[in-house]
Amino acid sequence: MSQFLEISGLCAQIDADGQEKQILRGVDLSIPPGEVHVIMGPNGSGKSTLSYVLAGREDYEVTAGTATFHGQNLLAMEPEERAAAGLFLAFQSPIELPGVNNANFLRTAVNAVRRARGLEELDAVAFLKMAREAAKALSMAPDMLKRNVNVGFSGGEKKRNEVLQMTLLQPTFAILDETDSGLDVDALRIVAEGVNRLRAPTFSALVITHHQKLLDYLVPDRIHVMARGRIILSGGPELARQIDQEGYTKFLAEVA
């Protein structure tokens, strides 16, 4: 129970055109509070699937293993319950919600989790003040709060919007699924700073990335390499630099 996030032997499959396709084949991962862990690995190794399974996406069927969060059985919870419990997923491809005002969406979400966490709901004025400050810290244009959720946003704007949501929802555990992809150097720094502002002894993150660049700003505690649905190797921050220089081939060969 001392552990914060504990994943053990997690297997999951997806129904692809009537065929069951095994994607996660026994993931073991443990993240203590206050740490930032990174998952790297070749395309198709199951990184995004792991993030979806942890967040509760129904398309994936968990066939074996466990995942506990704050000692609770994460896999038995609805997606919104996981959100209320403090889990946040920054989507690799944020979803557009046509006609839904971004500020309204954010406030609805923030108040939904506040309600579930037994906190008082924020009124429109208090919320907007908070949202504007958070948006400003992420160098977002003020009109982004007025626009429809992710509609017509550039790639970089969408990613910043994810970090804005994360900031406002105040999770204790955030999964960032390639939040750095498609960002220029400045945007990357701003997003990383957004994550760093949340860092606290009670906040952990699981960062999925292909690039060392983001890690220069984030300074992770542990690096995990994922391949064929399992964590095949874990190490300190130096592992990421090694992969950046040498690629995955060497590590994959070692475990094969």
Add this chain to the structure above:
Amino acid sequence: MPAVTQTREAVEKLGQSTYKWGFETDIEMDMAPKGLNEDIIRLISSRKEEPEWMLEWRLAAYKTWQAMTEPKWAKVGYPPIDYQDAHYYAAPLKKPGPKSLDEVDPELLRTYEKLGIPLHEQAMLAGVEVPEGERMPVAVDAVFDSVSVATTFRKTLEEAGVIFCPISEAVKEHPDLVRKYLGTVVPAGDNFFSALNSAVFTDGSFVYVPKGVRCPMELSTYFRINAKNTGQFERTLIVVEEGASVSYLEGCTAPMRDENQLHAAVVELVAMDDASIKYSTVQNWYPGDEDGRGGIYNFVTKRGICRGARSKISWTQVETGSAITWKYPSCILQGEGSVGEFYSVAVTNNRQQADTGTKMIHLGRNTRSTIIAKTISAGRSDSTYRGLVRVQPKASGARNFTQCDSLLIGDQCGAHTVPYIESRNMNARIEHEATTSKISEDQLFYCRQRGLSEEDAVGLIVNGFCRDVLKELPMEFAVEAQKLLQISLEGSVG
């Protein structure tokens, strides 16, 4: 707005998917025997103390109706209606006309309270000075079954020169105006249901806004069907003179019952030079149970004519109720540069069927029309958008923009778009856009990951889908409509 707040609360209390407004008020009724014939029409006319011309008009309409057959072209199916098996007149027994709300049957007031529109609050509102910058008060002409029981705000309106009264009263007190305009936009013989309405209409509203007057408040009529087996045949006539304007709100609820109830209203709007009429409807008649039993049949003819140059008529409707909806609020754009608008949200769930849309008839030069129709189908319902854009030879420079979007929830419902476009002028420009989509799993998951329940997520997505229409509604209605959309779709997902 206390009245509005209570309305909202009343709607919020509908926390469950079952229709909670299914209560019946126990008031003594004065009811005509079942059936439809000349004697019944004479009875209606005499109970309403109508002048001879009105009776003649009704009888002529009845003759026309007898020669007509029920239209069958709409994509709706229902068992045959026996028009002889209904009461065509029902009125609460009343003492000689209520002078004030104190004289109104308390039972009736309680019904309104259940509906969230307590008249006494509105009467209080009438006396309240409205501070600068606050919203305009709302005047309610309450239609209880067939007789308007109480009309508030009349004094304020009188001072502005606006007439807002039950049409039966207008027939007696403003016969020249009524005679001049009644049936000019929707002639009795326009269609089967308009002919029926013209023969037997019992009440409805009359609005007259004189030249240059901006109506000082939004006018509102809450309809409610109450007596068993009584068809409702509302008749509304709104005439807005040169340079004048009015915003009219219509909202409906009906109690639960087993028999199907026929509702065939006629609404006529007339706009002179530079006049503008905004007509907003939130329709929430009882839609029937999950198997479609007992819902309202709603056959409505609504039409406005922009007679004057630069006049404007705007229809906004949110249709969530009724078992059958057959309704095409239309604009005849006669005056040069006149503008017609139609904004619609139609939601069907369970076994509901809706065939709704509009007609934009461009007669004058440089006339413009906009149609935004949003259709949401869930359960095993069927929804059709049916719209006509017609440009006549003299309508040079006419323009139309139409957008029809359908949203499907689940895999057992249907959505259909049937646009008719007829252009007889080479200079006309007509655009039609249409989309059909489903609420995606991605969208639902995204919202739920952010902490929203599945139903809240659907509500948010649906309201987003309808935003272009909802933003056209007056503020009070918009809030109510948003709630209604969500309530109407409860239980449709998952």
